[in-house]
Amino acid sequence: xxxxxxxxxxxxxxxxxxxxxxxxxxxxxxxxxxxxxxxxxxxxxxxxxxxxxxxxxxxxxxxxxxxxxxxxxxxxxxxxxxxxxxxxxxxxxxxxxxxxxxxxxxxxxxxxxxxxxxxxxxxxxxxxxxxxxxxxxxxxxxxxxxxxxxxxxxxxxxxxxxxxxxxxxxxxxxxxxxxxxxxxxxxxxxxxxxxxxx
Numbered sequence: 709x710x711x712x713x714x715x716x717x718x719x720x721x722x723x724x725x726x727x728x729x730x731x732x733x734x735x736x737x738x739x740x741x742x743x744x745x746x747x748x749x750x751x752x753x754x755x756x757x758x759x760x761x762x763x764x765x766x767x768x769x770x771x772x773x774x775x776x777x778x779x780x781x782x783x784x785x786x787x788x789x790x791x792x793x794x795x796x797x798x799x800x801x802x803x804x805x806x807x808x809x810x811x812x813x814x815x816x817x818x819x820x821x822x823x824x825x826x827x828x829x830x831x832x833x834x835x836x837x838x839x840x841x842x843x844x845x846x847x848x849x850x851x852x853x854x855x856x857x858x859x860x861x862x863x864x865x866x867x868x869x870x871x872x873x874x875x876x877x878x879x880x881x882x883x884x885x886x887x888x889x890x891x892x893x894x895x896x897x898x899x900x901x902x903x904x905x906x
């Protein structure tokens with residue numbers, strides 16, 4: 709594994725959201741010649757990670773047979789649903805978690821995150837230079853961080869993973885260019901990302 713002899717690191721592409729703002733499944737959008745969830749899966753596989761697509765039960769028939777999946781167990785709200793479903797399935801693993809709406813993310817940025825992983829922290833997360841805030845869906849979550857998140861969610865008013873990371877002992881990593889963390893949630897943003905990739 710790339711620069712890491714710590715806890716086993718798996719890759720997780722969160723593709724179980726309803727994509728209501730986009731109006732179509734964001735994981736199936738085509739930025740790079742294949743569905744976006746498959747593109748991100750391939751990036752992580754190229755880094756030597758065992759990968760999984762996080763999906764809803766009704767998406768099971770839409771995934772090619774050669775892709776590993778973790779089906780949401782619906783014990784939590786929002787992105788934590790997919791992240792903690794994966795943690796429940798493989799509690800000893802750390803997870804490099806990616807949202808499926810990151811069209812400008814590339815192998816170099818992911819390699820940098822893996823190499824800067826700090827397994828002594830609860831997580832290692834990307835943050836934009838502009839905001840300085842952790843991006844929980846471009847982050848490596850350690851097993852102890854995910855266990856702590858489960859405890860946090862029992863009493864928290866918010867199920868926002870960013871709020872959890874802001875108040876936790878984590879490392880932040882900054883990309884060379886903020887745009888690699890651009891997420892496309894609407895058709896306008898989809899078109900903008902496509903224009904950047906041309």
